Amino acid sequence: MxxxxxxxxxxxxxxxxxxxxxxxxxxxxxxxxxxxxxxxxxxxxxxxxxxxxxxxxxxxxxxxxxxxxxxxxxxxxxxxxxxxxxxDIRRATKDENETSRANKLQEMRCRRCNIRGHLVKDCNRPDRVPGSCFICGSMEHWAAKCPDRKGSRETNGLNRTNQSSNNFIRGVQFP
Known part of the structure; x- marks a missing residue:
């Protein structure tokens, strides 16, 4: 009325x-x-x-x-x-979305530096020429043979690329 x-x-x-x-x-x-x-x-x-x-x-x-x-x-x-x-539904959905986004981000690798947890847009390393070393950016060698990598082997078997140091780079095993 x-x-x-x-x-x-x-x-x-x-x-x-x-x-x-x-x-x-x-x-x-x-x-x-x-x-x-x-x-x-x-x-x-x-x-x-x-x-x-x-x-x-x-x-x-x-x-x-x-x-x-x-x-x-x-x-x-x-x-x-x-x-x-x-x-309650709106808040729970928002929390689930934020959690899943954070989990996905932790699984992703940056295409510039090959480190997990961030994307290229958030990377603080300088641009790398395609085909160059992931660690130092040199075209003379790959990350497996990088001279900068030697000091990082002492840190629990992990190098700067956040990969295990089993000498596998791009599907090729290096001695």
């Missing part, structure tokens, strides 16, 4: 019903009750009501789950989603 006793038309009530979405920080039960109250003012069957409730859910994963469940009535949907808060 509008202010000062003016009545809304059926099309306005339907539009208001369709525009009501589940808000972040709001419990599903509150959202569903509000949607049901708005549905009482318009002529709508249960199947369409459930479809509109699902459409008003901002989280794509929850919408998909609700459609898969094929709820027969609002009570079943309320039982399934009663304890869900949208804020």
């Amino acid at each position: 509008a202010a000062f006793g003016e009545k809304m038309s059926k099309s306005q009530m339907r539009r208001h019903f369709e525009q009501r979405n589940w808000k972040f920080g709001e419990k599903f039960a509150v959202y569903l009750d509000d949607k049901l109250m708005l549905a009482n003012n318009i002529n709508i069957d249960e199947e369409e009501l459930l479809d509109k409730v699902i459409e008003g859910t901002p989280d794509k994963g929850l919408r998909t789950q609700a459609r898969i469940q094929c709820f027969a009535n609002p009570k079943q949907m309320l039982a399934a989603f009663a304890e869900i808060h949208l804020e």
Whole structure:
């Protein structure tokens, strides 16, 4: 109902019903009750009501789950989603994305210096000519024969390229 006793038309009530979405920080039960109250003012069957409730859910994963469940009535949907808060879902998804991004970055190797944990855009070493040594940038030898590499062998068998010192470079074994 509008202010000062003016009545809304059926099309306005339907539009208001369709525009009501589940808000972040709001419990599903509150959202569903509000949607049901708005549905009482318009002529709508249960199947369409459930479809509109699902459409008003901002989280794509929850919408998909609700459609898969094929709820027969609002009570079943309320039982399934009663304890869900949208804020918790958004925060958990953000944390998972940041963790997986950090894990992927640790597995990647820089194409410039061949060290894990960063990309070329974040590398602080100067550009290297393709085919040159990964350690010093010289065209006269590869990393396996690099004179700068000798001092790094003393550090637990690892060289500056963050690879084990088993003398395998580019699939070729060196003595």
